[in-house]
Amino acid sequence: MKLRRVAPTNSGLRKPRAAIALAYAVLLVGVAVALVPFLYVLSTALKETTSLFSYPPDWIPSPVYWGNFESLLADHPFVRWTFNTLFVAGAVTALKLWFDSMAGYALAKMEFTGKRGVALLFLLSVAIPISALIIPLFFVIRYLGLLNTYWALILPPLANPLGIFMARSFIVSIPDDLEASARLDGASEFTIYRKIVLPLIRPGLVVLGMFTFMLQYTSLIWPLIAVQDSKRQVLAVGISGLQSAFLQDWGLLSAGMLLAAIPITVIFLVVQRAFVVNDLSGALKE
Amino acid sequence: MDSGGKSGDEKKQERKEREGNVAMSASEDVAVRLIQVAKSYGDVEVLQSFDLQVREGEFVVLLGPSGCGKSTILKLIAGLEEASYGEIHVAGELVNYVRPRDRNVAMVFQNYALYPHMSVRDNISFPLKMTRRPRIKRSAIDERTAEAAAIVNLTEFLDRKPGQLSGGQRQRVALARAIIRQPEVFLMDEPLSNLDALLRADMRASLLEVHARIQKATLYVTHDQIEAMTMADRVVVIKQGRTQQIGTPQELYTTPANTFVAQFIGSPKMAMHKTSVDGDGTVKFAGLSLKLNTDIKPEPKAAVTVGVRPSSLKIAAEPDRQACFAGTVERRDYVGSDSYLEVQLATGLHIVARTAADSWFAVGDIVHIAAEPGAFHLFDEVGNRLCGASMVMSDR
Secondary structure, X not given: OOOOOOOOOOOOOOOOHHHHHHHHHHHHHHHHHHHHHHHHHHHHHOOOHHHOOOOOOOOOOOOOXXXXXXXXXXXXXXXXXXXXXXHHHHHHHHHHHHHHXXXXXXXXXXXXXXXXXXXXXXXXXXXXXXXXXXXXXXXXXXXXXXXXXXXXXHHHHHOOOHHHHHHHHHHHOOOHHHHHHHHHOOOOHHHHHHHHHHHHOHHHHHHHHHHHHHHHHOOOHHHHHHOOOHHHOOHHHHHHOOOOOOOOOHHHHHHHHHHHHHHHHHHHHXXXXXXXXXXXXXXXXX | OOOXXXXXXXXXXXXXXXXXXXXXHHHOOEEEEEEEEEEEEOOEEEEEEEEEEEEOOOEEEEEOOOOOOHHHHHHHHHOOOOOOEEEEEEOOEEOOOOOHHHOOEEEEOOOOOOOXXXXXXXXXXXXXXXXXXXXXXXXHHHHHHHHHHHHOOOHHHOOOOHHHOOHXXXXXXXXXXXXXXXXXXXXXXXXXXXXXXXXXXXXXXHHHHHHHHHOOEEEEEEOOHHHHHHHOOEEEEEEOOEEEEEEXXXXXXXXXXXXXXXXXXXXXXXXXXXXXXXXXOOEEEOOEEEEEOOOXXXXXXXXXXXXXXXXXXXXXXXXXXXXXXXXXXEEEEXXXXXEEEEEEEOOOOEEEEEEEOOOOOOOOOEEEEEEOOOOEEEEOOOOEEEEEEEXXXXXX
């Protein structure tokens, strides 16, 4: 009997072309929505403000105009704002990660009187909107004599308990036997936190850190109120101050926004390698 | 063994006697002593008035079904849980209020509890690095780590992470981490429970080898009777937080203290038959009289339970001089080395008897069963052992 050769097919697995085309179309729309504003800002930053409103709009500046960047760096303390922002956001992130992870450890792994009450209080305070807190916060900071200082920018965000809950949820997932074992091995509570728990929740802390840093980096309302001194101002406040009631220098604003996006992009690219799944493999029986 | 329902005075008297016993044996080389230790979580009592002494170098297995409180006992000794009542002594010292790290005990956890971000070397040396006053020198730590790794054959894996090891190797890392502390007492909480059968047998041998080498008191928790019987110097059988029997594996098998121990030890389990004492003081089983091995005379008409192990019964095709009962084979379980036949006797009673693996008996066959002398166990109404018993042949 002659065997007939059957061509291998995977038609059952292959999606129809139309479905693929549709998926690409939807993705392209998504990319456009994300990219077009950015490209528009880039284009605006590289043009003179006078040529901004030409019709039809020139997407590609010709010739490229660097005056907005020169003006931003020469006439405004842009470098200082950048330093202030990085310093404040960095300090808040570092302190928050430290405090949140310690508080999270206590809530996740320690037994103490009033634990549920404390957790509930934290939870309730998450629900209070920042706008409701700004006026009392202003009075507290003024009372402490901290207005126009870095402390005015660093201390209030530390009281946000959201990070504690995030840290708690990371730490709860660590098996109790690991700490019990470390405790028997002679580790103190702080050593367990530092040598066992912190390394194991590192990916989670990176996410929390990025989240906190971004939030701080773009924070506008509170820094606007707490600091009037131009030397202590942060980027968001500084850039928003570039526009006045009478003059809207869109080119300058766009240049400011572009430059402000550079540090955070670089930081994100560097840190993203740490976004890996918490690896507990080998800790326990599988 | 159940002391429920005792009056306050009786309990006090019992406690005095127990304390007396403990005091008398205090001079012996006892590594762990638990005196009336109890543990409850809210209203739930997981451990009730538990007494135990483990001598130096002894391998004691805590055996019981899941949730019977055996792991809790280890946690109480380790200091990971606080006793609700009672005294815990390690190496002659009361440790109820001593921190876990200062109790001089090491524990191998049910889950290995290895630190996944550290290498095998760092996992093993962790307890030494944590030692303060006096701090241990780096060179000494390295030396002891290498020694501990060598004991459990892990020398070539020192630089790997736990995630890169097999189950058995991880278990050995956990063991090495316990060994390196040179503790007075080893606590092992079902360390082999998740390994496959072959590896488990190997690890049992390795554990015993290590134990023979370091000669330290070991408390080993398991629900696997094979592990208990093969490894233990003594076994403590626990049910619902109460000791049922403490004895050597042979004692548990041959003279179980109650029906729970009798059925928990041995596979297939002991067949039980509830009956009552005849007016003349004899006990009948499947219509035949039992000769009790002691002078105990059970109360006439008292309810008793008669138990018999499958391994104490022999099956023959033809009735012979020793055969006690005849019955019909209802089921045949082949287990490789033997076969077990479930036989329905003429009285309607079902018993299981062991026979050779290659025996030709089939379902429906009529067989004749003989019992070894002393094959029967007699338990009272609440299940406590009365005595052993043999079949009286003249009654046939």
